[in-house]
Amino acid sequence: MSLNTSSIPLPGWIEIGVIPVLNILMALFFAGLIMLAIGVNPLQAVGIMINGAFGYDEAVGYTLYYTTNFIFTGLAVAVAFHASLFNIGGEGQAYIGGLGVGLVFLLLDDFLPAVLLIPIGIMAAGLFGAAWAFIPAWLQAYRGSHIVITTIMFNFIAAAIMVYLLVNVLIKPGQMSPESRLFDESAWLPFMHEFLGWFGVEITRTPLNLSLFFALTCCLFVWIYIWRTRWGYELRTAGHSEDAARYAGIRPRTVIVSAMCLSGALAGFVAVNEIMGVHHRLLLNFTAGYGFTGIAVSLMGRNHPVGIIMASLLFGVLYQGGAELAFEIPKITREMVVAIQGLIILFSGALALMLRPWVVRLYLRFKSVEDVVPA
Amino acid sequence: MDAFSGFFAILDATLRVSTPLILAAMAGLFSERSGIVDISLEGKMLASAFAAAAVAAVTGSAWLALAIGILVGVALALVHGFACITHRGNQVVSGLAINILASGLTVVLGIAWFSQGGQTPSLGSDARFMPLSLPLTDAAREIPVIGQFYGDVISGHNLLVYVSWLVVFGTWWVVYRTRFGLRLRAVGENPLAVDTAGLSVSGLRYSAVAICGALSGIAGTYLSTAQNAAFVREMTAGQGYIALAALIFGKWRPLPAMSACLMFGFLDAVAIRLQGVVLPVIGEVPVQAIQALPYVLTVVLLAGFIGRATAPKAVGTPFLKER
Numbered sequence: 113m114s115l116n117t118s119s120i121p122l123p124g125w126i127e128i129g130v131i132p133v134l135n136i137l138m139a140l141f142f143a144g145l146i147m148l149a150i151g152v153n154p155l156q157a158v159g160i161m162i163n164g165a166f167g168y169d170e171a172v173g174y175t176l177y178y179t180t181n182f183i184f185t186g187l188a189v190a191v192a193f194h195a196s197l198f199n200i201g202g203e204g205q206a207y208i209g210g211l212g213v214g215l216v217f218l219l220l221d222d223f224l225p226a227v228l229l230i231p232i233g234i235m236a237a238g239l240f241g242a243a244w245a246f247i248p249a250w251l252q253a254y255r256g257s258h259i260v261i262t263t264i265m266f267n268f269i270a271a272a273i274m275v276y277l278l279v280n281v282l283i284k285p286g287q288m289s290p291e292s293r294l295f296d297e298s299a300w301l302p303f304m305h306e307f308l309g310w311f312g313v314e315i316t317r318t319p320l321n322l323s324l325f326f327a328l329t330c331c332l333f334v335w336i337y338i339w340r341t342r343w344g345y346e347l348r349t350a351g352h353s354e355d356a357a358r359y360a361g362i363r364p365r366t367v368i369v370s371a372m373c374l375s376g377a378l379a380g381f382v383a384v385n386e387i388m389g390v391h392h393r394l395l396l397n398f399t400a401g402y403g404f405t406g407i408a409v410s411l412m413g414r415n416h417p418v419g420i421i422m423a424s425l426l427f428g429v430l431y432q433g434g435a436e437l438a439f440e441i442p443k444i445t446r447e448m449v450v451a452i453q454g455l456i457i458l459f460s461g462a463l464a465l466m467l468r469p470w471v472v473r474l475y476l477r478f479k480s481v482e483d484v485v486p487a
Numbered sequence: 488m489d490a491f492s493g494f495f496a497i498l499d500a501t502l503r504v505s506t507p508l509i510l511a512a513m514a515g516l517f518s519e520r521s522g523i524v525d526i527s528l529e530g531k532m533l534a535s536a537f538a539a540a541a542v543a544a545v546t547g548s549a550w551l552a553l554a555i556g557i558l559v560g561v562a563l564a565l566v567h568g569f570a571c572i573t574h575r576g577n578q579v580v581s582g583l584a585i586n587i588l589a590s591g592l593t594v595v596l597g598i599a600w601f602s603q604g605g606q607t608p609s610l611g612s613d614a615r616f617m618p619l620s621l622p623l624t625d626a627a628r629e630i631p632v633i634g635q636f637y638g639d640v641i642s643g644h645n646l647l648v649y650v651s652w653l654v655v656f657g658t659w660w661v662v663y664r665t666r667f668g669l670r671l672r673a674v675g676e677n678p679l680a681v682d683t684a685g686l687s688v689s690g691l692r693y694s695a696v697a698i699c700g701a702l703s704g705i706a707g708t709y710l711s712t713a714q715n716a717a718f719v720r721e722m723t724a725g726q727g728y729i730a731l732a733a734l735i736f737g738k739w740r741p742l743p744a745m746s747a748c749l750m751f752g753f754l755d756a757v758a759i760r761l762q763g764v765v766l767p768v769i770g771e772v773p774v775q776a777i778q779a780l781p782y783v784l785t786v787v788l789l790a791g792f793i794g795r796a797t798a799p800k801a802v803g804t805p806f807l808k809e810r
Contacts, residue, residue, distance in 0.1 A: 146592065150599035198579055248786075257789035258798070260579050261735065264526065264728055265782040272779035280773070407583060445605070447594035454588025462570035462581030 117469040126471060128414060132460060134467050136412065136426075139455040146451060150443055157437055157444070164436020165429040171436070173304065173318025179428030180320075180385045183327040185406025186424055187334050188378035190415040194338055195371035196351035201248060201263030202379040203403030204270035205241040209380025211274065212240025213387045214282065214292055214394030221296035229299045233388050234326070234381070241380015242373040244270060249372030253365040259372070267403075278396055292394040301389040321389035323381075330378060331417035337374070347371050379403060401450070408453050411461040427453070491632060495639040497756050502640065502648060503714060505752030507532065507706040509651045511730035512737070512744045513658045514702035518564075519739060520662065521695030522675040522801040523571050527563065527582035528703055529727025530589035535560045535707025537593040540607040540718035541600065543614040549712055552614070556708035557701045563589070564700025565693075572692045575805030586727075594720050605720035607711070616645040616713035645713045647705065654702060659741040671695055675799035678806040688806045706730075732785040738796050751781040 144154035165175045185202045192199035199205075216236040221229060248262035278290040304320040338344040350357040350367040357364050386398045405427055412426070413419025434449035459466075511528045518525040539556035543549055563585055570581040594605040601607055621642035627634035662668040674681045674691045682688050710726075711718040729751055737744025758777035765771045788796055 146595065150596065198577075200579070200583065251786070251790045255790040257786070257791070260524075260526070261731070261789060262786050265732065265786050268725060268728065268782045269779045269786075272775040272782075276773050276775040404583070404587060407580070408587075411580065443599050445595060445598050447591045447598075447605075450591030451588055451595055452591070454584050454586075454591055457580060457587060458566075458570065458584035462576035462578075462584055463574055464576065466574050466576075 117472040118465070120472050120476075122468075122472065122475060126475065128419075131464075131468060131471060132412065132414065134471070135460045135464060136456060138463075138467070139452065139459040142455050142459075143448075143452045146448075147444070152441055152443055157441070160437050160440050161429065161433030163433075164440075165433035168316075170316040170318055171432060173316060173320040174435075175425075175428040175432040176304075176324055177318060177320040177385070177390070177428075178431040179424045180324045180327045181382050181402040182405055182409045182424035182427045183331060183420060184378055184381045184385070185402050186409030186413060186420040187330055187406075187417065188375045188403075189406045189410035190413070190417075190420060191334060191338070191347075191378065192371055192375040193410060193415045194344075194351050195347045195367055197249075197252070197368060197371060197375075198260050199245065199263055199372065199375045199379075200260055200407065201245065201266045201376075201403070202406045203399050203401070204263070204267035205244045205376040205379035206382035206399045206403050207267075207270045207274055208244040209237040209241035209377075210383035210387045210394060210398060211277070212236035212238075212380065213383045217295045217299045217388075218282065218292060218394075221299045224298070226298040230301060230388070233299060233301075234384050237380040237383040237388075238377035239380075241383075242377040245372045245376025245379070246369065249369045249376075252372075253368040274396065278394065282394060290396055294393045299388065300392050301384065303389070319390045321385065323385040323389045326381070326384060328421070330381065331421060334378070335417045343370065379406070405453060408457045408460070411464070412456060491635060492639065495636060497753070497760060498636075498640045499643075500756035500759070501749060501753045502644060503752075504755050505748045506644075506648045506651045507709050507714070507726055508730045508733055508748035508752060509745050510647075510654060510702050510706035510709065511727055512734045512748050513654050513741065514560075514699040514706065515731055515734045516658060516662070516739060516741060516744060517671070517695045517702070518699035519734065519802055520675045520799055521671050521692045522678060522799060522804070522806070523568070523692055523696055524578040524803045525567070525582055525696075525699060526579060526728070526731060527567055527585035528699075528706075528730055529723050529725070530582075530586035531560045531563045531700060531703035532707040532710065532727050533586075533593055533721070533723045534563055534589040535704040536711040536722055537597060537607070537707075537718045539704075539708040540610065540711035541597075543610050543712050544601070544608045544717075547611070547614045549614055549616050552712050553616075553705065553708045556712075557704035560702070560704025560707060561697050561700035564696045564703070567700075568693050568696040571805065572689050572696075575807065578803055578805075590721065593718070597718065597720065607718040610712060610716045614712070615716055616647050616709075618643050618645050619649075645709075647709045647713050650705065651709075654705075655741050655745045662741065667694075672799075675801055678801050682806070682808060688808070692806075703727075729781050732781055735796050735798075736785055736788055739799060754778075754780055 147154040147157055165171055185206065188202050189199055213233050213236050216232055244266060248259050248266055251257045251262055252259040282292045283290050284293040301321050301323060305315050305317050307322055308315055338347065346362045347367050349360060350362055350364045354364045382399060382402055387394060391398060409420055409423040409427055412423035430449045430452060434446050437444050438446045511532055515525050515528050535556040538559040539552040542555040543552035567581050567585055570576040571578045597605040597607060624638045624642045627637045662671065670681060670686060670691055674688055678688045710722055730748065733747035733751055734744050736747035754777050758774050761772050761777065762774050
């Protein structure tokens with residue numbers, strides 16, 4: 113019997129619960145095969161990873177520090193996805209966001225107090241990220257060039273600009289490595305161990321800083337923006353059907369540009385965590401692929417802030433647990449996590465619907481077709 | 488005479504660095520002309536480069552390395568096809584997944600197998616494609632300029648460089664002069680018409696992505712066993728994306744795409760030479776500016792400021808056969 117399974121509706125808990133989990137399990141299954149191929153016991157590896165990510169409070173700090181980055185880039189990709197735009201340029205936008213923070217702090221950190229510096233730094237990260245997304249967005253909206261290709265190109269252009277600026281302009285004089293000088297301490301976002309220390313709570317020193325709270329605030333903001341405001345409604349409408357949107361009096365071009373700018377700003381906030389929170393100076397390659405991981409996070413989290421928080425946490429575990437794994441088992445390197453990330457993008461993204469026909473058939477075993485498909 | 492030899496050295500380097508771009512651009516051409524977006528040229532090249540270098544290191548045979556390089560390229564292309572054609576998944580997402588997977592897996596396997604920090608052992612000259620001296624090179628050197636051009640620029644490359652030229656010609660011939668090519672172009676413009684004519688859209692697209700995989704495999708093999716003597720992690724360094732840019736720059740046509748590859752290769756060769764050199768009027772040219780130029784030019788072209796690049800119409804949209 114040939115059955116067109118794609119038109120058969122499934123209950124919500126299967127669509128957004130069972131199928132995504134099955135997809136991730138598929139990805140993890142293949143990751144297990146890779147580990148077997150290089151002679152590592154996958155179950156032992158999972159044990160080390162979980163312990164490495166949650167086993168002691170330093171590990172938890174690192175896990176949440178990675179999570180923070182992934183929340184920002186995941187949200188960035190999700191906002192664009194809702195407008196049916198594929199922002200592959202989160203990496204470049206985060207990088208240029210860092211440039212914004214760097215420029216502002218190098219100019220102002222001697223004059224202003226922390227109360228002013230920190231909001232200005234956050235705004236600079238967002239504005240620079242947004243500006244870097246604005247150009248591809250404008251080109252897509254008004255010149256018809258494809259956003260995927262332009263954002264890819266802009267990642268490379270951003271990298272070239274940053275190398276040039278750090279090697280030739282912003283480098284601290286008399287130093288070999290291409291890094292700016294350290295910012296004044298008033299521009300540092302407090303670490304979590306410092307922050308909790310003010311309340312008398314002692315935790316181990318880790319890179320985790322207050323930007324985690326900012327990331328969670330961004331999740332709330334994105335949820336409100338997309339599902340509870342007029343702009344979000346316009347964004348989703350234009351994403352579903354440009355023609356319908358135009359008919360309803362929405363200007364799709366404006367939506368493209370505003371969605372991409374919001375997306376770019378969110379990606380730029382990676383610099384809040386990395387530059388303002390951890391490194392306290394501008395340096396090369398601080399984005400370390402987080403922009404690309406955001407795509408996996410957004411796909412896994414089904415473009416919803418709650419899903420994105422969960423997916424970010426999973427990737428935080430993978431990154432921190434992966435580091436521990438590389439430390440414990442010499443045969444495994446941190447790149448194992450990159451490979452797992454690729455598998456997750458493949459199974460939760462490109463092959464997201466591969467298992468659905470099977471799930472539908474299984475579901476129909478318990479329900480008759482007449483119950484499911486209204487006549 | 489010296490001015491010439493400097494210039495010829497740049498041209499010689501241009502051909503060397505353009506070869507992987509040309510092969511990858513032709514690979515992308517087959518895929519995109521059939522309607523499948525391929526941003527995974529980078530990943531396929533990287534995986535093939537690793538596989539070829541690993542095989543060459545273990546067996547010492549460059550030819551076996553080439554065969555495995557092609558096989559790995561085709562295998563990844565079929566994964567892409569499985570996701571995009573059979574399951575109608577998002578083509579950009581699938582391509583990205585392959586790139587990231589290749590970037591991680593090559594290092595993981597490289598360290599597990601060879602324990603050299605992700606590199607493969609260096610290859611001896613019989614396990615590589617070595618420079619060939621074309622016939623009459625020495626005799627032609629007697630002729631000024633032209634003979635020198637022949638000897639310095641045209642001759643003295645490895646086999647795969649010459650193969651890449653044949654591939655361009657072959658691509659042109661297949662795409663514009665054969666029945667398969669006509670169908671390939673049709674399926675990228677209007678798959679419904681092809682389906683109505685009783686041809687299999689999926690079959691055509693699968694063969695196109697398989698050819699794409701094979702050519703990316705040759706490009707990857709070139710990187711690790713001809714241009715270099717080992718696999719180094721991330722050795723593609725964005726060349727897959729540059730090839731994609733060149734394909735767009737050449738408006739999805741073989742010869743213009745090859746010219747774009749040669750132009751980008753030339754920029755690369757010049758950039759290396761200009762490092763730290765102070766030019767009379769401009770002053771010191773930042774190398775990064777020249778390196779970013781291919782990307783900037785592609786953006787400007789796509790924006791329609793210098794001519795229009797129109798993609799195959801059906802590119803990126805999965806085909807759903809009506810029942």
